[in-house]
Amino acid sequence: MNTNDEERMKKLLRQSLPPVKSDAGPERDLWPQMLRRLDAETAAPASIGWAWFDGALAAGLVGLVAIFPSAIPVLLYYL
Amino acid sequence: MRNEASDVLNQFRLGEVDAFEELFRRHQRAVYGWILRITRDPSAAEELTVESFWRIYQARARFDPAQGFEGWARRIATRAALDWLRASRTKRELSLEDCTEAAAPAQADPAVTAEIRMKTALAFGRLPPKLRIAATLAVIEELPHKEVASALGISIAAVKVRVFRALRLLRNDLGEQGITP
Numbered sequence: 001m002n003t004n005d006e007e008r009m010k011k012l013l014r015q016s017l018p019p020v021k022s023d024a025g026p027e028r029d030l031w032p033q034m035l036r037r038l039d040a041e042t043a044a045p046a047s048i049g050w051a052w053f054d055g056a057l058a059a060g061l062v063g064l065v066a067i068f069p070s071a072i073p074v075l076l077y078y079l
Numbered sequence: 080m081r082n083e084a085s086d087v088l089n090q091f092r093l094g095e096v097d098a099f100e101e102l103f104r105r106h107q108r109a110v111y112g113w114i115l116r117i118t119r120d121p122s123a124a125e126e127l128t129v130e131s132f133w134r135i136y137q138a139r140a141r142f143d144p145a146q147g148f149e150g151w152a153r154r155i156a157t158r159a160a161l162d163w164l165r166a167s168r169t170k171r172e173l174s175l176e177d178c179t180e181a182a183a184p185a186q187a188d189p190a191v192t193a194e195i196r197m198k199t200a201l202a203f204g205r206l207p208p209k210l211r212i213a214a215t216l217a218v219i220e221e222l223p224h225k226e227v228a229s230a231l232g233i234s235i236a237a238v239k240v241r242v243f244r245a246l247r248l249l250r251n252d253l254g255e256q257g258i259t260p
Contacts, residue, residue, distance in 0.1 A: 001247050005260075009246040010218050012260045015191055016199035019220050020116045025108040026125050033129050034103055038096070038136065 088144040099139075102148060103132055109149065110156045113230075116220050117160040117212055127163055131156040150229060157212070157230045164208035195258055202252040206245055213241035214249075 001009075065072055090098035110131055115124040134155050135142075142151060203211065216227040217238060228235045253260065 001243070001250060005250065006243070006246055008260045009250055012191060012195075012199055013203065013214070013218055013246075013249070014221075016196040017119070017203060017215075017219050020112075020119060022112060022116075022220075024112050024115050024121075026111045026128065027121070028125075030107055030111070030125060030128055031100060031103055033125075034132055037129055037133050041133070 085144060088142070088148060092139050092142055092144070094139060099132075099136055102135075106149065106152055107132070110152055113153055114156050114160050117157070117215055118163060123163060123167075127156070127159050131159045134159060153230050154232055157232075161208055161212055164212065198256055198258060199249070199253060202249055202256075205252065206248055210241050210245035210248065213238055214245035217242050218246075 061075070065075070087098045087101050091102055107128055111124050111128045114127045114131070115121060118124055118127065131152065135152055138155065142148070203214070206214070213227060213231065216222050216230065217224060224235045224238045228238045231238065233241075250260065
């Protein structure tokens with residue numbers, strides 16, 4: 001793409017998507033929304049964040065121990 | 080006055096909500112306007128302004144008052160807007176609303192039909208977000224490359240490369256649709 005192509009593309013782009021007014025502001029005060037976000041985030045207890053994989057792994061281990069109780073010492077050794 | 084501003088910044092770093100509120104009220108308009116330039120979606124810009132300030136509040140300990148708040152806030156807002164562009168890319172390219180908004184610019188070339196403008200806008204929406212954001216700021220908004228580089232956290236040369244790649248991809252996309260600008 002040469003310089004002329006580049007300039008033509010720039011011109012076409014500006015015609016297709018004109019610039020946004022630089023003095024645009026929000027229609028309302030966003031502080032109340034911000035405050036709600038702060039309250040929600042600071043009040044929420046830290047989640048344990050168990051993924052489905054963690055649950056499946058735990059269920060698999062419980063199943064293994066139930067079927068092969070003799071595996072308990074081996075598991076404990078590796079924990 | 081300068082000491083007062085510096086006090087607010089220091090209190091903000093310590094997590095004082097009052098200082099944060101003052102900074103929020105002072106800068107929310109600028110941050111919103113910046114995000115709107117990138118997203119072109121007023122409701123997303125409002126949401127992302129709050130998201131950006133939340134990120135700003137979380138990162139307050141890393142803030143260096145010597146570097147100034149505005150540039151730092153703008154970089155964080157740019158990242159938030161970029162994340163939004165990435166997340167919304169699959170579910171929302173440029174909507175028809177964006178295109179009708181673009182339908183009749185004041186200095187429109189009569190040779191460029193509304194259909195071509197719409198196809199260009201839609202093709203622009205299909206660009207990778209990193210290229211799109213650079214082209215939006217440097218070409219559409221006509222901001223200096225230095226300002227774009229600072230907001231994106233990249234070099235001026237990298238901005239030029241991204242803009243060039245964006246225009247080339249756009250030209251190829253339009254070429255496939257039989258449009259040769």
